[in-house]
Amino acid sequence: MTNKPVSNLAQRLEKGLFTVTAEVTLPDSIEKEALVARAKMLEPYCDAINITDSTGAVPHFSNIAAASILIENDIEPIIQFSCRDRNRIAVQADVIGAHAMGVRNIFCVTGDGVQTGDHPEAKPVFDLDSVTLLTTINHLKTKGKFLSGRELDAKPDLYLGAAVNPFVPPFEQRALRLLKKQKAGASFFQSQYCFDIERFETFLDRLMELTKGSPPPLLVGVGPLRSARFARWLRENVPGVAVPDSIIEKIEKYPRKEQQKAGVEACIEIVETIKTLTGVAGIHVMAYNWESSVSEIIEATGLSKTARNI
Amino acid sequence: MNKVRALESTYLFCSKILSGIIPALGTKRPFIWFMVTSEKAFKKPLFGCQMCGQCILHSTGMVCPMGCPKTLRNGPCGGVRSDGNCEIKPDMKCVWVRAWDNSTQMAVFTESIQDIQPQLDRSLSGTSAWINELGKKNDE
Numbered sequence: 001m002t003n004k005p006v007s008n009l010a011q012r013l014e015k016g017l018f019t020v021t022a023e024v025t026l027p028d029s030i031e032k033e034a035l036v037a038r039a040k041m042l043e044p045y046c047d048a049i050n051i052t053d054s055t056g057a058v059p060h061f062s063n064i065a066a067a068s069i070l071i072e073n074d075i076e077p078i079i080q081f082s083c084r085d086r087n088r089i090a091v092q093a094d095v096i097g098a099h100a101m102g103v104r105n106i107f108c109v110t111g112d113g114v115q116t117g118d119h120p121e122a123k124p125v126f127d128l129d130s131v132t133l134l135t136t137i138n139h140l141k142t143k144g145k146f147l148s149g150r151e152l153d154a155k156p157d158l159y160l161g162a163a164v165n166p167f168v169p170p171f172e173q174r175a176l177r178l179l180k181k182q183k184a185g186a187s188f189f190q191s192q193y194c195f196d197i198e199r200f201e202t203f204l205d206r207l208m209e210l211t212k213g214s215p216p217p218l219l220v221g222v223g224p225l226r227s228a229r230f231a232r233w234l235r236e237n238v239p240g241v242a243v244p245d246s247i248i249e250k251i252e253k254y255p256r257k258e259q260q261k262a263g264v265e266a267c268i269e270i271v272e273t274i275k276t277l278t279g280v281a282g283i284h285v286m287a288y289n290w291e292s293s294v295s296e297i298i299e300a301t302g303l304s305k306t307a308r309n310i
Numbered sequence: 311m312n313k314v315r316a317l318e319s320t321y322l323f324c325s326k327i328l329s330g331i332i333p334a335l336g337t338k339r340p341f342i343w344f345m346v347t348s349e350k351a352f353k354k355p356l357f358g359c360q361m362c363g364q365c366i367l368h369s370t371g372m373v374c375p376m377g378c379p380k381t382l383r384n385g386p387c388g389g390v391r392s393d394g395n396c397e398i399k400p401d402m403k404c405v406w407v408r409a410w411d412n413s414t415q416m417a418v419f420t421e422s423i424q425d426i427q428p429q430l431d432r433s434l435s436g437t438s439a440w441i442n443e444l445g446k447k448n449d450e
Contacts (some may be wrong), residue, residue: 083380088429110387113379113398124380132429147429166389169408176424177385184384184426192388239389239397287360 006157007104008076009048010255012282013188013217018275018308019282020298021078021219023050025289026060032069035061035232039075041291044305045298048076048105050284051191056238057084057117061305064094068101078161079103081137082111087127088136095137099156107161107190108133108181131184134162138185160188164218166203167196167242175206178216188217190284193234195243197273208279217281220274224293225263228252264293271301312416317356317372322418332444345438363434363442369422371412374379378405385425386410 005011012019015224022042027034039049050065067077079098081091096108110130113121128136128292137160139147144155166174166292178189194200200220207215228251235243249264254262274280283303286295298304313315335341353359357367357374366383367374375383379398389397390395394407413423434442 110382110389112389115398116389126380126382127432128429129380129382129384129388131426135426136429163388165390168388168390168392169394169404170386170390170407173385173406173410173423178383180424180426239391240387242392266445 006159007048009078009105010049010159010187010280016202016281018303019217020046020204020285020303020308021048021050021282021284022046022287022291022294023052024066024291026052026055026063026066028043028060035066035069036073038291039070039073042285042294043075043301045294046285047305048078050078050080050107050286053082053109053111054082054085054117055080055112057112057114057119057122059117059119064098064101064103065159067098067144069105071102076105077103078105078107079208080107080109081133081134082109083126083128083130084111084114084124087125088147091133091136092140095140095158096152096156099158104157105159105161106137107163108137108186109163116239118236125210130162131181134160134181134184134186160185161188161190163192164189165192165240167192167194167199168240171199171203172206174203175210176209178218179210182216186216188219189283190219191221192196193221193223193241193243193286194270195247197270199242201277204277204279213279213281218279219282219284220286222267222271222274222287222297222298223286224260224267225251226290227256227259227263230263264296267293267297268300271297271303274301275301312415314372314412315417318368318416318419321368321372325444328440329444332441336441336445342438344439345441346436349438349440361436361439362430363437363438363439365443366427366428368416368419369425369427370406371407371409371414371416371423373405373412375405375409381430382406383430385423 005014024039042049051063053063054060063079067079070077108130113122114124139154141158144152164178228248231243231248234241251262253261273284285294358377359374360376362376386404390404394404396402396404413420
């Protein structure tokens with residue numbers, strides 16, 4: 001049996017090619033068009049698009065439906081699964097259903113607590129955690145069986161990913177946690193927003209040391225800050241996003257009208273630094289509700305598909 | 311001796327004693343009742359035990375992971391606040407920040423925090439973790 005990469009993302013990362021992924025903001029629309037329009041803005045610049053799973057504990061367009069709409073449009077999705085809304089029965093059912101729709105890349109996260117979102121009175125599930133979510137899906141993948149032992153007609157072709165957040169405590173444990181997730185079945189990693197390069201480098205050094213210089217593929221999360229006010233909102237309202245004062249002050253120096261441009265420039269600067277780091281497989285761009293900024297960031301950093309594939 | 315070391319030693323002591331008793335008495339109803347009652351009586355005030363029936367305290371720096379609002383058993387989520395407090399309960403120290411700190415102080419189980427914990431078996435809720443653990447070893 002040959003080990004052919006199961007997706008474009010897997011192929012790129014396995015070959016060690018610099019890879020760009022991006023997150024699409026799922027619209028609150030009851031039709032396909034709004035999603036397709038946003039994804040098409042990102043598609044020329046990235047190798048695969050992340051579909052979140054009601055991120056921030058706010059209900060959005062279904063991740064499986066969104067992923068299959070992207071596939072219809074020849075765009076490769078990375079579908080995110082969180083532990084907040086599905087128990088192990090729903091997870092396994094949805095994974096094989098998504099596979100049948102053509103989904104290959106699955107990204108496993110814990111998920112934000114329901115208190116974060118606009119339905120704080122909801123019942124949080126958390127039957128699994130991000131690691132057991134990985135072991136559960138990896139069990140389907142490697143054994144072709146449900147956790148109960150009941151057999152599927154074949155093993156699903158999946159490429160599993162997991163999240164890493166080097167920017168929040170316990171800092172010393174974050175690299176070990178990444179490796180635990182790798183052991184549980186994750187083949188690639190995407191990080192939370194990186195605004196603190198120094199902190200990231202400390203993490204990366206530790207990861208390089210633990211893996212003797214060959215870490216698993218890691219895409220570093222980046223994104224533009226629209227304004228100093230937005231940066232503060234992000235820091236205070238989105239769990240796990242650490243925005244240092246220094247970057248807010250940098251943007252705040254400009255008048256309101258010019259802050260958007262300053263935010264993009266700050267992001268470009270971070271990407272330029274990340275590009276030079278050994279042990280980084282690429283970037284993951286999260287431009288919340290601002291897909292149009294991605295082209296600018298990618299072009300300015302020389303990371304367009306054509307530039308990367310020369 | 312610090313608190314973590316003391317708890318670890320107590321765990322090792324109990325483990326030694328019970329591994330001799332449970333294979334013989336683990337299926338007897340009065341003994342099961344005694345174990346459930348004493349686990350509730352000791353572990354609830356000490357660790358905020360929720361009687362999940364699958365105790366992994368020694369792998370988590372003697373901090374009960376079921377105290378995490380997301381009941382995460384394999385490490386911290388990415389939502390920990392910069393001050394080390396919980397995303398969901400801002401006034402509470404993250405269970406896993408405490409677990410990590412404590413695990414570094416342990417004598418025997420420092421590395422156990424890196425073990426992958428399996429999916430929690432919800433059907434064991436309310437049963438004796440000691441009997442589940444040591445009885446299981448006996449079956450193997």
